[in-house]
Amino acid sequence: MRADLLLKTISKGIDLVEKDVTGATLNHGKRVAVLCGLMGREMGLSDDDLTAFTTCALLHDSALTEWLSLRGNDEKGHCVIGQKNIKLLPFKSSVDGFILYHHEYADGRGLFGKKTGEYPFKAELIGLADRLDVEYNFSQGISEIDYNQSYSLQAREIFGKILYKYHMELKDENIDTAWLKYIPPWTISDNESVGIAKFMIKIIDAKSAFTARHSSGIAKKALVMSDFYHYDENTAARLYLAAALHDLGKLGVSSAVLEKPGSLTDNEFEQIKNHVRLTYYMLNDLEGFDDVKNWAANHHEKLDGTGYPFGKKADELDFNSRLMACIDIYQAVSEPRPYHDERSHEETMPILYSMSQKGFIDEKIVNDINIAFAAIEN
Ligand SMILES: [Fe+2]
Ligand SMILES: [Fe+2]
Ligand SMILES: [Fe+2]
Numbered sequence: 001m002r003a004d005l006l007l008k009t010i011s012k013g014i015d016l017v018e019k020d021v022t023g024a025t026l027n028h029g030k031r032v033a034v035l036c037g038l039m040g041r042e043m044g045l046s047d048d049d050l051t052a053f054t055t056c057a058l059l060h061d062s063a064l065t066e067w068l069s070l071r072g073n074d075e076k077g078h079c080v081i082g083q084k085n086i087k088l089l090p091f092k093s094s095v096d097g098f099i100l101y102h103h104e105y106a107d108g109r110g111l112f113g114k115k116t117g118e119y120p121f122k123a124e125l126i127g128l129a130d131r132l133d134v135e136y137n138f139s140q141g142i143s144e145i146d147y148n149q150s151y152s153l154q155a156r157e158i159f160g161k162i163l164y165k166y167h168m169e170l171k172d173e174n175i176d177t178a179w180l181k182y183i184p185p186w187t188i189s190d191n192e193s194v195g196i197a198k199f200m201i202k203i204i205d206a207k208s209a210f211t212a213r214h215s216s217g218i219a220k221k222a223l224v225m226s227d228f229y230h231y232d233e234n235t236a237a238r239l240y241l242a243a244a245l246h247d248l249g250k251l252g253v254s255s256a257v258l259e260k261p262g263s264l265t266d267n268e269f270e271q272i273k274n275h276v277r278l279t280y281y282m283l284n285d286l287e288g289f290d291d292v293k294n295w296a297a298n299h300h301e302k303l304d305g306t307g308y309p310f311g312k313k314a315d316e317l318d319f320n321s322r323l324m325a326c327i328d329i330y331q332a333v334s335e336p337r338p339y340h341d342e343r344s345h346e347e348t349m350p351i352l353y354s355m356s357q358k359g360f361i362d363e364k365i366v367n368d369i370n371i372a373f374a375a376i377e378n
């Protein structure tokens with residue numbers, strides 16, 4: 001599978017979080033990645049080095065949900081967490097310091113107080129592309145840039161060279177084409193996608209304290225069921241990825257709504273329900289990914305057509321979509337929530353059985369889950 005395209009598509013969710021915090025605009029992560037891809041080419045980097053560099057550029061602020069969840073005041077936190085998490089991805093080249101130092105300045109007034117030469121040059125370039133895109137919004141064209149001593153001469157030169165030559169390609173309508181031209185394809189095995197799944201679980205689970213272990217619990221249970229059904233390694237990895245991404249769309253739902261204590265208005269409930277539609281559309285433009293997309297985005301559909309977002313019926317829901325729906329319900333019912341305590345397996349199963357009796361979920365899968373989950377810890 002193409003890891004670069006998967007991460008590019010997922011970055012839409014990360015952008016939505018960054019937009020809330022720093023005012024970054026649509027496609028910000030992609031633009032920072034393409035800018036770094038162009039600079040990396042100028043520097044004559046190998047494909048593996050370009051992959052490591054541009055992926056860090058794309059995901060420079062991916063730790064924002066986790067940092068916000070810790071309610072930390074020290075901005076350094078998002079750099080430290082981001083650096084730790086990025087190492088979950090299956091890179092072939094070093095990414096040391098690339099995200100950790102994306103908020104440094106040449107004159108030493110950055111978050112860690114490092115001066116040019118004391119932190120990786122690629123971290124400086126990521127920081128430069130990031131900050132200038134937020135300040136100047138390169139999707140709208142370019143103007144004269146004031147670097148005001150913030151970046152080294154070497155960084156300014158290389159950036160100036162590519163910006164004026166390629167700025168048309170940074171526009172929203174051109175950015176995906178630019179990606180294909182300047183970011184090398186990064187092909188990984190289905191098995192290697194486990195690192196991407198774990199990376200995404202951290203980001204998505206940190207979005208709301210109410211569901212802090214939700215995706216990780218579901219991914220773990222997806223593995224248990226893959227074992228139970230003797231799935232081959234590749235199918236198991238793809239199901240694990242779908243489990244990790246099933247609530248990707250929650251990144252686009254406001255935290256105030258997700259974490260609202262007490263009852264929700266109809267409009268707020270609609271916003272929450274919209275998370276699966278967002279999951280679907282975020283994954284929709286990825287070729288060769290329909291199975292993962294459907295297993296991820298069908299988890300609130302019901303066999304009788306009363307689910308959402310599409311109201312699909314039994315004949316439109318394949319086995320793993322039905323499985324994911326059952327696992328999601330099991331996880332939501334058994335994990336502690338503000339409005340209910342943690343529930344044991346014995347307390348959880350009657351709720352699933354009552355839903356299968358009503359024709360919402362697959363009875364055979366509920367039976368299998370009853371056997372498979374009896375022995376595992378939540
Ligand atoms: Fe940042
Ligand atoms: Fe940014
Ligand atoms: Fe969901």
Ligand SMILES: [Fe+2]
Nearest residue numbers: 214246247328
């Ligand atoms: Fe869920």
